[in-house]
Amino acid sequence: MKERLEELRNEALEKVKKAENVKELQDVRVSYLGKKGPITEVLRGMGKLPAEERPIIGQLANEVRESIAKSIEEKQTQLEKEALEKQLREETIDVTLPGRPNTVGGPHLLTKLIQEIEDLFIGMGFEVAEGPEVESDYYNFEALNLPKGHPARDMQDSFYITEEILMRTHTSPVQARTMEKHEGKGPVKIICPGKVYRRDTDDATHSHQFTQIEGLYVDKNVRMSDLKGVLNTFAKKMFGEDREIRLRPSFFPFTEPSVEMDISCKMCHGEGCSVCKGTGWIEILGAGMVHPNVLRMAGFDPDEYNGFAFGMGPERIAMLKYGVDDIRHFYINDVRFLKQFHHA
């Protein structure tokens, strides 16, 4: 019987070894370890054995059974692994084929810039103020120290609708309107982005419609050095920490003193190149201390309050910062232009 068991073991192990799939392996299990299998048969015939041999044969039979079961199990694991490997090999795809497009759109470059500037100033305690694009002559000019007959308010330069109503030529009327709402009490700390209109023929550098962002801070004891500090902070955040600013005297009817702000040229770092026309500086914005007439007309007492204001053109900034070469790109909406500025 001992021999028979060994024989069975060898036979079974051989078959396990030869099994090529789970099915064959299953057959081996059934035929050797099943209730009608030869090992069970051997155990059944154990009654005929002398009593002292029974435990020995019994033990051997169990050993044989276990070793077959173990080998089947091992083989099973191996076969499953192979089968899985085979399946996975068959499932291989060409990872270089294009993915299903998940198209996102994006912001217009002007919106992107305006939001960036808004956020910068919000961080410095400013609020965003808006106002009408179709404006009265009073807010667009008179309230800004540009009385009727002033050379800077030529009919030729503005889109008038009636004698008293026109397309605003700058976002400054929002300043006047906001100050009025404050009824003579500061602080007023706003930036005003928006569309403005001038009677220009559209070409690479002119557009009858464009945008402006103006800022206004009215409070007690505002200093021109505060203007310089705020603009410097803005310029460094917007254009890079290595940029310098300089203020140059200029003239605007609504500020006195008035200045223009240049930033050092990114291309040549102040050495002079074609971008900055050899000066090393690029003009970015106009600014100044709010003219007392403007404060007075908006209900503020210029003896008690003063302030600063500044204004810039997002198109110009975009053209400088991104090298856009034609202002008309901003209003034609060529998707090949729009999609260039989608990146977060």
Next chain:
Amino acid sequence: MLVSINWLKQYIDLDDITPEELAEKITKSGIEVDSARPIVDQIKKVVVGYVKSCEKHPNADKLNLCQVDVGDEELQIICGAPNVQAGQKVAVAKPGARLPGGMKIKKTKLRGVESQGMICSLQELGIDDKFVQKEFVDGIFVFPDDVEVGEDAIKLLNLNDTILELELTPNRSDCLSMIGVAYEVAAILGKDLKLPEVLIDSMNEDAADYVQVKVENPELNPYYGAFIIKNIQVGPSPLWMQNRLIAAGIRPINNVVDITNYVLLEYGQPLHAFDYDRFGSKEVVIRTAKKDEKIQTLDDEERTLKEDHLVITNGKEPVAIAGVMGGADSEVSQETTTVLLEAAYFDPQTVRKGSKDHQLRSEASIRFEKGVDPKRVKEAGLRACQLLEQYAGGKVLSGVVEFNELEVIENVVEFSSDQINQVLGTNISKGEMEEIIARLRFDYEHKGEGFKVIVPTRRGDVSIVEDMVEEIARIYGYDRLPYTLPEGTGHAGRLTEQQQLKRNIHRYLQGSGLNESWTYSLTTRKRSGLLVSPEVKALNPVPVKLAMPMSEAHSHLRLSLLPELLASLQYNIARKQADLALYELGSVYINRKKGLISLPEEQLRIAGALTGLWMNHPWQKETKAVDFYVVKGILEGLFDYIHLNGVQFEADEVEGMHPGRCAVLKVNGETFGFLGQLHPSLQNEYDLKDTYVFDINLEKILEHMDKVEQFVPIPRYPSVSQDLAFVVSEQVSSSDILEVIKDAGGSYLQKVDVFDVYQGEHMEKGKKSIAYRLLFQNPEATLTDEEVDQARENIITSVKEKFHAELRG
């Protein structure tokens, strides 16, 4: 304003500063110098030569063979100029010379004869045609006799000059004169100033015996001075004067005209010289023009005048348009011997009107329009008399015949040094301020802790303390201002609800695949009324047209963002971009009254236009063209994102839209936009294929948005889903069935989704099947079968009853 450095050196010592450094300093102190460039490109070795002889070239008819003495040698030069003659002093480019444009002069042979240099025209020396005296335009330039042979012609002709181009802001018209510029530069550099001294030998005769002056409108002409200069010999002006005029961009004409132009540039005061003998009377009468009165101006144009133009007359007829241009009849000519010289102050606005109406912007009108220095009017006249005496042989009659009601106001500004420092954030000492005021050459007195400044009339732009702040700051230097941040009370900035909403909408639409676009607010008349949303149309808006549009394309205010957005689609499609999804967030302008009495209502809207493929993934056979439901899905997602609940899409017709594929959007019963496919005929107009659009009113969204966000517990009990399909007439709309299902479904019905729509084969004609997936849930307990069955039965009964529907097997 063009500023010759060589000229400026007459008033101020500039030997220790280069033109470029000066330009930089002027720019930093307030007047932008656009450019600082040499008057001509590099030039060398051009001298004065004397043409000793001039004969025909043996082998060429049009060439002359000249022997020219250039001082240290004699050169044989072949010259083709028609005006070359023996005895002339000319500009000779010697061998080795360099001329503007890069030309190098070498010895050469012309038709077999050697030529040792070139006799030059002014153009060849780099002077623009338009500045060359008429007699020399077509030939070589001839020097006056008093120049020395061999002298440096470059210096004589001022070709070593540098020109600064000043970009003047409107307040700095004081720098429209060389003297004004000299004051400015002296202040910036802190240097001495040498101004011209005016000394005249007057004759015994009285000007008043020759002319009377009568001003009819003193407010338009508060000062008029007439000078009489006899014995005039008209001829060329001195070379140095011609050079300076050319440097300033004015062509020399003759000594009389050149002198008036020279004084205009020097003093900023325009003058006019009449030929006294051709003036037509002995009285100068200044009045407003009569209606349709005519005058022949210097440029030989006949001009018709208006009643608000100011004219100089001889008592009978106009002889000049005041401050704009003189008349042809009294123009100074070669024959003129007596000059009536006018120095006047004309009202700036009147001159502006005249120059604009006649489209004559001259050096004179530009200065009158800005207002000339009242103190310098007469002085300039005297200066011209002096020059006429010196350079035109003139004898000046004694006295000036004048009308004078000109008020000369000197602005007085008082301030303390603390006041200035407070505004600037600086700590400038009183002494330093005093030095700056002195450099500006403003009169001042010490007063308390500050100054009382008497501003000279040439600086009419300085009238209040803030102006003095600027004067002091710009001379002190803005680069010396410290950087500080506002000390005011801390103030937190943030976006308003509407501004935040706008950003959220941008974020959503961009994330959904749409590209933000910006179109013009001004459009054509036709487009201004196209695709107007029903709730805007209901307001009966009246079109708004610009008074003076630049073109028909941008003449009207838009009432919808869509027409220009469609034009953007058209633009892209013409450039082979087929799959497009654009949107814009912007205002439309609603005017409800004829004639625009008050500002139009500006309404923020969001509009989108989509065409072509929405999804394009061909190799996995997944492509999807834009259709109604793509756009509707985008909007539904948007409303969910921004918390706008209860939006209804109602089939309706909107002009310009496909009648069967258009829905109007409503919330709480209020229309706030529409979406759908464009009408095919409109698609054709824009060369578009199937195009879907939406247009919604952002302000209405803000009004109806659910602003409260509150936590709702996550359900702890399982939900049950049930599917139901109904066969109904194809006229029945899904949303109507949905309403009935919701009404009948009881409180446990949480959600209803359409999961199938079928029409066609296996279906009776005119019918369709719609399948709904119902989701039931009781937040407080597990639902029983009975509860679900009951709800299901109620729904089936109601739908069958309301729509003659059948439950589909």
